[in-house]
Amino acid sequence: MNFLAIKMLMGDRLKYLGLLIGLTFAATLITQQAAIFMGYTKRMWAFIDDTPHVDVWVMDPQVRFTEDPKPLQETALLRVRAVEGVEWALPMYRNNLLVQLADGTQEFSTIIGVDDATLMGGPTRMIEGTLEDLRQGDGVIVDKAAANGDLAMTLPDGTKRPLRVGDSLSINDNFARVVGICDNATAFYWQPVIYTTYGRAVRFAPPQRKQLTYVLVKAKEGESAEAVAANITARTGLAARTRSDFGALTMWYTLLKTGILINFGITVGLGFVIGLLVCGQTFFTYVSDNARLFAALKALGLSNVRLLGMIFTQVVVLGLLGFGLGAGIASISGRFMGLAGVGFHLPWQLLVGACVGIMLICLASAMLAAVRVLRLEPGVVFKA
Amino acid sequence: MVVAPGTGNMQSLMSDSAANVTSALAGRPIAVRCRGVTKTYGKGGSAVRALRGVDLDVHQGEMMMLVGPSGCGKTTLISVVAGVLDRDEGECTVLGEDFKKLGADKTTAFRAKNVGFVFQAFNLIPTLTIAENVSVPLLINGMRRSEALRQAKQMLDRVGLGTRVNDIPSRLSGGQQQRVAISRALVHKPRLLVCDEPTSALDHATGQKVMELLREVASGGDLSLVVVTHDQRIFEFADRMATMDDGHIVSITTGQGHKISSQHVEGK
Numbered sequence: 082m083n084f085l086a087i088k089m090l091m092g093d094r095l096k097y098l099g100l101l102i103g104l105t106f107a108a109t110l111i112t113q114q115a116a117i118f119m120g121y122t123k124r125m126w127a128f129i130d131d132t133p134h135v136d137v138w139v140m141d142p143q144v145r146f147t148e149d150p151k152p153l154q155e156t157a158l159l160r161v162r163a164v165e166g167v168e169w170a171l172p173m174y175r176n177n178l179l180v181q182l183a184d185g186t187q188e189f190s191t192i193i194g195v196d197d198a199t200l201m202g203g204p205t206r207m208i209e210g211t212l213e214d215l216r217q218g219d220g221v222i223v224d225k226a227a228a229n230g231d232l233a234m235t236l237p238d239g240t241k242r243p244l245r246v247g248d249s250l251s252i253n254d255n256f257a258r259v260v261g262i263c264d265n266a267t268a269f270y271w272q273p274v275i276y277t278t279y280g281r282a283v284r285f286a287p288p289q290r291k292q293l294t295y296v297l298v299k300a301k302e303g304e305s306a307e308a309v310a311a312n313i314t315a316r317t318g319l320a321a322r323t324r325s326d327f328g329a330l331t332m333w334y335t336l337l338k339t340g341i342l343i344n345f346g347i348t349v350g351l352g353f354v355i356g357l358l359v360c361g362q363t364f365f366t367y368v369s370d371n372a373r374l375f376a377a378l379k380a381l382g383l384s385n386v387r388l389l390g391m392i393f394t395q396v397v398v399l400g401l402l403g404f405g406l407g408a409g410i411a412s413i414s415g416r417f418m419g420l421a422g423v424g425f426h427l428p429w430q431l432l433v434g435a436c437v438g439i440m441l442i443c444l445a446s447a448m449l450a451a452v453r454v455l456r457l458e459p460g461v462v463f464k465a
Numbered sequence: 466m467v468v469a470p471g472t473g474n475m476q477s478l479m480s481d482s483a484a485n486v487t488s489a490l491a492g493r494p495i496a497v498r499c500r501g502v503t504k505t506y507g508k509g510g511s512a513v514r515a516l517r518g519v520d521l522d523v524h525q526g527e528m529m530m531l532v533g534p535s536g537c538g539k540t541t542l543i544s545v546v547a548g549v550l551d552r553d554e555g556e557c558t559v560l561g562e563d564f565k566k567l568g569a570d571k572t573t574a575f576r577a578k579n580v581g582f583v584f585q586a587f588n589l590i591p592t593l594t595i596a597e598n599v600s601v602p603l604l605i606n607g608m609r610r611s612e613a614l615r616q617a618k619q620m621l622d623r624v625g626l627g628t629r630v631n632d633i634p635s636r637l638s639g640g641q642q643q644r645v646a647i648s649r650a651l652v653h654k655p656r657l658l659v660c661d662e663p664t665s666a667l668d669h670a671t672g673q674k675v676m677e678l679l680r681e682v683a684s685g686g687d688l689s690l691v692v693v694t695h696d697q698r699i700f701e702f703a704d705r706m707a708t709m710d711d712g713h714i715v716s717i718t719t720g721q722g723h724k725i726s727s728q729h730v731e732g733k
Contacts, residue, residue, distance in 0.1 A: 082604050092592020158497075293499060377588035380549050381649075382577020382605050384570065459549040462584055463540045463661045 082383070086391035087398055089371070096367045100360055100399050101406070104439060107356025108407020109414075111349050112427070112435040116415055118345035120424025123155055125335050126328040132202050132297070136306040137327035138327045139170070139313055142320040146331035148174050148191070148270050151289035153319070160317045161296045166304040167313070171196040173295040174282040177272060181251040182244070184235045186247035190227065190273040192252060194282025202297050203276055209246050210261025215278055220260035221252070227273030228262050254283045267424070269335065278464050353438055356403075361446040364396065368450035372457055379459035386453055400443035404436050492630040496646055496657055496689035497523035497546055501555035504541050504711075515541040517712035518555065525656075528680065528690040528702060530720065533709035539693045540661065542709070546691055547659040548572045560656055577605045581650030583679075585662035587642045589634040595645045596621060596630040620648040624678060640671030644678065651682055658682075660692040664699055677700045 091097050128147045129138075139161050142153035161170040174194030174411065181187045195202040195215075203212045204222055214220055223232060228244040235241055244250075248259045257277070265274055275283070283292045298321070300309040306323040313321035322330060336342040377389060415425040504516040515538045523529045524548075531539045544550035545557060548564045557563065560579055564572045581602070589598045599617035604610065618630050624644040626637075634642050643663060651656055660679065664672030676699045682688060686732060692703070703720030 084610060085590070085597060085601070085604065088597070089590055089592050149670070269617040342722075373586070373588060374590055377582070377584065378548070378601070380576065380582055381578070381602055382573055382575075386575050387605075462582070463544055463549075463586055 082387060082391055083394040086394045089368070089374075089391075090395045093367060093371075095369075097399075099363045100367070101361030101403055103363060104356055104399060104403025104442065105406040105410070107352045107359070108404045108435060108439050109410045110355070110407075111438050112347055112408050112411035112431070114348040114352065115431055115435065116411060116425050116427040117418070117423060118341065118349075119426040119428065121269055121341065122332055122336070123426045124267055124269035124424050125332045127266040129324055129328050129331070131205065131265050132353065132404055133205060134201060134299065135297045137298035137310045137313065137321050137323055138298040138320050139298060139317070140294070142318075144320060146334040147175075147327070149334075150288070150294045153296070154291050155292040155293055157293060157317065157319060158296050161298060161313055161319070161321075164309070164313045164316045166301050166309040168299040168301045169201075169203050170299075171199060171297045172279050172293050173202050173297055174279050174286070174292060175294040176282075176286060177377060178253045179286055180232065180273070180275065182232060182234055183249060186232070188231045188236060188273055190232070190252075190275050191270075192282050192285060193248050193274065193276050194279040196297075197274060197278045197280045200278070204261075204263030204265060206264040207263050208262045212261070214260035215276065217258070217260050219256055219258045219281070220277065220290045221250070221257045221281075222261035222263050222276040223259055224249055224265045224274040225262055226265070226267065227275070228259075231273045253287065255285045257281075257285070259344055267422075269424075306366070317390030353442065356439065356442040357445055360396075360399075360442050361449050364399075364446040365449050365453065368392070368453050372453065373462060376457045376459050377462045379457060380462050389451050392450055392454060393444075396443035396447040397440070400436075400440045401442075404439040407439070408432055408435060473496070493524040495522050495525055496525045496527075496687075497521065497529075497557075497559050497691065499542075499555065499557045501544070502545060502552045502557050504538075504545060504550070504552050514712055516545070516552070519712070520710075521707060521712055521714060523689050523691060525687045525689050527704045528692060528720075530700065530703035530706045531691065531693045532695070532700070532706055533715075535695075537709040538712040539709055543659050543661060543691055543693050547582065547657075548576050565729065566695060572732065577602065579656045580652070581653070581655035581658040583643070583646050583658065583660040583663045585665055587634070587646045587666075589642060589645055589649075591634055594631050594633055595626065595637065595648075599648045599652050602649060606653055617648070617652055620652045621645070624648050627679040637710045638671075639667050640675060643667060643671075643675050647675065647678060647682075651688075656689065658688055658689060658690045660690060660694075662694055662696070663692065664696045669698055672699060673695060713716060 139157070141153055143151045158170060158172050161167060174192070176192060177189045178192045179187060180190040193202070200212050200215055203215065208225055210222065215222060223244055232244045233241040234244060234248065244259055246259050246261060250257050250259065252275070263276065286292060298309065298313065300306050310321040310323050313319065378388065412427060415427055418425045471693040475551065499519055500518040503514070504517050506513045506515055512547065519542055531542060533539055541550065545552045546559060551565065562575060567575060595656055596614055596617045599612035599620055603613035603616060618627065621627055621630050624647060626641060629641070634645065635646065662717060663679065664675055665676060680702050700720060705722050706718050707714045708716045708718070
């Protein structure tokens with residue numbers, strides 16, 4: 082009977098197409114908006130992802146997200162090194178300083194200072210130069226996005242060219258020279274990113290008593306990052322966060338402070354509601370219009386359970402088709418969005434979630450229709 | 466004996482000819498037996514008493530027509546007989562089963578196996594081919610789709626639509642659609658066929674052909690037919706006719722159906 086159920090549905094072209102378009106629209110909206118949301122959320126983790134060898138980030142307890150530097154005393158580094166389970170602990174400076182190019186362009190940029198000796202915490206993907214080039218005097222490494230964007234040089238004829246190795250710039254009135262171009266993950270935050278050594282970064286920064294932003298910690302082999310983080314907090318009173326904890330802290334702070342969770346949530350919710358309204362209304366109309374046929378099937382001896390089975394088969398097929406089309410459209414549009422710089426991340430978990438959402442729409446619609454069918458008296462087939 | 470024995474005034478209303486009609490049917494088991502069946506729609510002041518104590522017997526192999534004015538209770542009676550409507554009071558057994566005692570699920574299963582329906586409006590599923598339409602009762606009874614389609618095509622062949630099996634109903638004339646509906650009603654070899662105004666949507670010639678077809682399937686076998694109709698032109702096909710009025714059966718008369726059957730059998 083399931084084959085006939087599908088044929089019954091698809092044979093009613095107008096309603097079938099209406100249902101399919103409604104579900105496809107809902108699936109596209111839900112998948113696409115959720116993928117953009119995921120894309121931006123993923124970018125909130127970019128700084129942590131770009132610093133892959135660190136197990137635990139130690140910071141001031143008041144830090145709320147990655148771009149919220151609250152300086153520590155230099156002694157914090159030594160105190161952390163003394164904690165049991167710590168393999169190594171290294172300093173990192175991170176703050177926004179004013180950068181000026183030779184053409185006069187000024188831009189507040191994120192200056193990241195990494196350990197002078199090990200360069201741990203520096204960029205992992207280099208396009209030009211090497212990480213070791215940071216050891217050159219006044220050397221800085223600029224992120225590709227900044228070199229091509231906000232820190233691009235304006236030529237005398239008004240055209241722009243990317244910042245290149247060998248170009249000089251001023252950081253908080255201190256001379257610096259570009260020795261490399263790196264390729265960082267695209268971040269949610271928009272400031273240009275410039276790497277240098279910790280000592281040089283402190284020299285660039287305005288003088289103040291505390292300069293250390295983070296202590297980067299590697300846990301000893303066999304020690305869990307969570308346990309080491311707990312030890313550090315217990316021994317020093319500082320906030321010690323594993324990679325995932327720090328990422329989640331940043332993500333939730335940003336989501337809640339910017340309101341994008343609510344905005345995207347509303348859009349995804351709208352997709353769900355529109356899908357539910359279109360699908361529910363159209364499917365109910367389809368069942369109502371065919372009530373006489375359903376009653377005839379009941380009279381012929383089709384049980385309520387099998388009738389419901391037919392209805393649910395119809396909506397499941399509709400749901401899968403609508404989801405497939407919608408996810409396909411969202412995926413293709415995501416490619417173009419990616420080219421335009423829009424954050425777009427479509428993991429399989431999101432696809433499963435969207436599929437479940439569409440199926441919920443379909444099941445809710447089917448339940449409305451099912452009530453109508455269950456209430457049908459087969460005797461109505463004898464009424465003219 | 467065809468006359469119901471007993472709920473009062475019914476007996477006196479039945480004609481002698483009806484009592485004697487059944488030389489052809491005498492001795493055949495009773496397929497449908499109703500005694501004092503009542504049915505009321507609604508409650509209180511707006512209640513409508515559609516059946517007011519109906520007694521009726523239908524023999525196996527008999528074509529019984531229910532006739533009477535609109536609103537007299539014909540449709541309600543076949544709905545009760547077919548097991549798609551519960552009676553309020555009285556007794557009614559169909560092929561030995563009392564639907565009230567059987568329960569809803571078993572009644573549905575019983576209908577699927579034993580009852581065929583021919584509706585006034587055909588009620589064919591417009592998006593399915595006629596072969597698929599005819600296969601529906603077989604599928605309901607759990608037959609595999611390929612086998613159901615094969616048997617449906619055989620059935621359509623019997624009613625002269627063997628070359629149209631892949632057409633959808635809207636491409637057929639009214640008479641052809643009714644033949645499809647009859648095929649659907651018979652394909653699973655039911656023991657009771659319930660027909661509601663089977664010729665009302667057809668012209669005279671087509672209606673005659675449809676009734677000849679029904680008469681043919683009824684003759685010689687155990688299939689009992691209960692036909693509700695207003696169409697006087699087909700009265701001749703009935704073995705007996707029960708005339709209803711105001712929720713009662715007011716008379717049962719003999720039709721010519723058994724003679725037609727005999728001719729049909731002889732003609733073969």
